Amino acid sequence: xxxxxxxxxxxxxxxxxxxxxxxxxxxxxxxxxxxxxxxxxxxxxxxxxxxxxxxxxxxxxxxxxxxxxxxxxxxxxxxxxxxxxxxxxxxxxxxxxxxxxxxxxxxxxxxxxxxx
Amino acid sequence: xxxxxxxxxxxxxxxxxxxxxxxxxxxxxxxxxxxxxxxxxxxxxxxxxxxxxxxxxxxxxxxxxxxxxxxxxxxxxxxxxxxxxxxxxxxxxxxxxxxxxxxxxxxxxxxxxxxxx
Numbered sequence: 738x739x740x741x742x743x744x745x746x747x748x749x750x751x752x753x754x755x756x757x758x759x760x761x762x763x764x765x766x767x768x769x770x771x772x773x774x775x776x777x778x779x780x781x782x783x784x785x786x787x788x789x790x791x792x793x794x795x796x797x798x799x800x801x802x803x804x805x806x807x808x809x810x811x812x813x814x815x816x817x818x819x820x821x822x823x824x825x826x827x828x829x830x831x832x833x834x835x836x837x838x839x840x841x842x843x844x845x846x847x848x849x850x851x852x853x
Numbered sequence: 854x855x856x857x858x859x860x861x862x863x864x865x866x867x868x869x870x871x872x873x874x875x876x877x878x879x880x881x882x883x884x885x886x887x888x889x890x891x892x893x894x895x896x897x898x899x900x901x902x903x904x905x906x907x908x909x910x911x912x913x914x915x916x917x918x919x920x921x922x923x924x925x926x927x928x929x930x931x932x933x934x935x936x937x938x939x940x941x942x943x944x945x946x947x948x949x950x951x952x953x954x955x956x957x958x959x960x961x962x963x964x965x966x967x968x969x970x
Contacts, residue, residue: 768956779857780958782958785956841899842887844889844896846896847894
């Protein structure tokens with residue numbers, strides 16, 4: 738069964754460092770998302786991406802965050818200067834089509850980011 | 854702003870029991886509702902998706918119902934097994950602001966289920 742693949746599974750970084758989290762969505766999917774889950778808290782929407790541009794972003798997704806799809810397969814989340822509060826599990830998700838109820842959002846296994 | 858609440862926060866049952874997990878949401882203007890399973894340190898696995906026009910969906914031992922007018926959904930698990938132990942999340946999608954908003958889920962905090970042999 739097709740999967741959304743995320744790397745790394747766990748990254749430890751120092752505060753202020755740049756981090757890039759990578760995702761390979763399912764190959765024929767068109768819509769891409771990042772979510773995050775701080776330990777013990779709800780899964781939260783960060784950003785959606787379609788047709789090579791951001792469609793929507795939450796208030797969490799400030800100027801420190803950016804996304805891109807550099808090569809048509811990878812979908813990356815960059816945090817420019819990490820803060821302690823960026824420590825979380827980051828989930829990538831993809832979806833084939835917008836409206837069809839049969840096309841559920843498929844999530845990756847997540848990348849755990851620990852900022853020291 | 855949509856708020857999703859799940860009750861109970863945690864549930865421990867012996868193997869074989871039938872159980873019900875509850876999800877409530879404050880804004881009934883939803884496009885669909887999904888139930889997910891999350892294993893420790895793992896991603897989210899979609900279990901069932903109910904469109905706003907539907908009342909229930911079934912998959913194997915799982916049955917999810919939706920009462921949009923009252924802002925409630927339940928996930929019924931029949932004949933629970935130790936392998937069902939996980940966190941169960943419900944999430945709603947808003948009625949179309951358009952475009953990729955159909956993938957913009959609002960999650961509840963989850964119910965941690967433990968099924969012991």
